[in-house]
Amino acid sequence: xxLQSGEKLAMFKWSYPRNxxxxxxxxxxxFLAAAAATLVMVLNKQTKTFVVATIGTTPLxxxxxAKFHHTPAFVFFVIxxxxxxxxxxxxxxxxxxxxxxxYKGFRFPMVAILDMLNLALLSGGANAAVFMAELGKNGNSHxxxxxxxxxxxxxxxxxxxALVASFIALAFMLxxxxxxxxxxxxxxxxxxxxxx
Amino acid sequence: xxxxxxxxTILLRxxxxxxxxxxxxxxxxxxDSREVLxxxxxxxxxxxxxxxxxxxxxxIASGYGLVALFLSWKSSVDRLIVIMDVPIAxxxxxxxxAALAVAEIGKKGNSHAxxxxxxxxxxxxxxxxxxSLIAGFSAAIVYLVLNLYSLxxxxxxxxxxxx
Numbered sequence: 001x002x003l004q005s006g007e008k009l010a011m012f013k014w015s016y017p018r019n020x021x022x023x024x025x026x027x028x029x030x031f032l033a034a035a036a037a038t039l040v041m042v043l044n045k046q047t048k049t050f051v052v053a054t055i056g057t058t059p060l061x062x063x064x065x066a067k068f069h070h071t072p073a074f075v076f077f078v079i080x081x082x083x084x085x086x087x088x089x090x091x092x093x094x095x096x097x098x099x100x101x102x103y104k105g106f107r108f109p110m111v112a113i114l115d116m117l118n119l120a121l122l123s124g125g126a127n128a129a130v131f132m133a134e135l136g137k138n139g140n141s142h143x144x145x146x147x148x149x150x151x152x153x154x155x156x157x158x159x160x161x162a163l164v165a166s167f168i169a170l171a172f173m174l175x176x177x178x179x180x181x182x183x184x185x186x187x188x189x190x191x192x193x194x195x196x
Numbered sequence: 197x198x199x200x201x202x203x204x205t206i207l208l209r210x211x212x213x214x215x216x217x218x219x220x221x222x223x224x225x226x227x228d229s230r231e232v233l234x235x236x237x238x239x240x241x242x243x244x245x246x247x248x249x250x251x252x253x254x255x256i257a258s259g260y261g262l263v264a265l266f267l268s269w270k271s272s273v274d275r276l277i278v279i280m281d282v283p284i285a286x287x288x289x290x291x292x293x294a295a296l297a298v299a300e301i302g303k304k305g306n307s308h309a310x311x312x313x314x315x316x317x318x319x320x321x322x323x324x325x326x327x328s329l330i331a332g333f334s335a336a337i338v339y340l341v342l343n344l345y346s347l348x349x350x351x352x353x354x355x356x357x358x359x
Binding site: 064066070071072073076109112113116117119121123124125126127129130131132134135136142143144177181184 | 238239243244245246249282285286289290291292293294296297298300301302306308309310311312314336340343344347348
């Protein structure tokens with residue numbers, strides 16, 4: 001059992017980045033991507049006036065607007081991305097202030113566990129928003145749901161941009177989670193305070 | 197200690213396998229149709245790409261669960277199974293949330309987009325989908341618990357000495 005674990009660790013050793021700053025840079029990128037996704041989706045709004053009927057010669061106009069909070073999936077998307085950006089920000093600060101924290105007892109695997117939980121949350125939020133956007137773009141003929149992207153193009157474009165940013169953040173979170181778990185497993189001196 | 201670890205892991209995997217299998221089967225067998233005036237209103241899981249993704253993801257997770265249940269007896273691939281659990285858990289959470297988003301629209305509609313709810317017309321379909329989503333959600337939670345358990349218990353002996 002000991003030999004097997006040693007062999008597995010040798011397999012992991014070459015892929016673990018030795019630099020202390022690589023994880024902080026990855027977290028910064030993930031934070032930027034998730035924060036961008038949140039902001040773009042929150043400020044996503046479009047108003048359009050439609051001519052509904054014509055009475056005599058004056059057309060009746062109706063102003064319809066599309067906001068992110070009309071759809072619960074997008075609300076979940078915003079909340080998930082917001083929580084992920086806060087998590088990454090807190091982890092960056094914890095990394096930079098490492099001399100003040102001591103990783104004792106339960107605090108030690110907490111980083112990897114929180115990373116995994118946030119990864120699951122982000123993937124849930126991003127996927128729900130993607131399928132909602134697909135429904136808005138293509139409609140659903142079986143349920144008699146019209147597509148809305150031909151009327152609100154700017155809203156759809158901005159939403160697509162937010163989704164792309166969120167998936168980029170998801171890719172970074174995957175890497176970060178992988179590295180955090182590797183950090184727990186491989187015996188290295190990076191966790192000690194002497195390296196600061 | 198090792199025996200209780202093994203028993204708990206096997207129990208969790210069995211639970212997850214049951215949940216994913218039932219989610220797949222219940223979603224695939226969900227269909228309902230209704231004639232209103234001359235229009236035939238049929239609802240099948242095929243009609244929505246989100247439900248199709250859900251069925252495919254749960255099927256993959258069931259197959260993986262079956263394989264993992266038998267392979268976890270061999271200690272050589274034990275670590276690999278623990279590592280492969282993480283993307284499968286992610287797949288389950290994403291498919292469940294995607295199916296939930298569309299099912300919520302089907303149940304409540306979206307007044308801003310002019311989408312009417314369909315659950316009054318096809319109640320049997322809605323009930324089936326609800327049951328399948330409950331099973332899928334619990335499968336995602338069980339996989340999450342399994343991941344955390346594996347992280348803290350299976351990988352814990354490898355943790356270096358805490359400073």
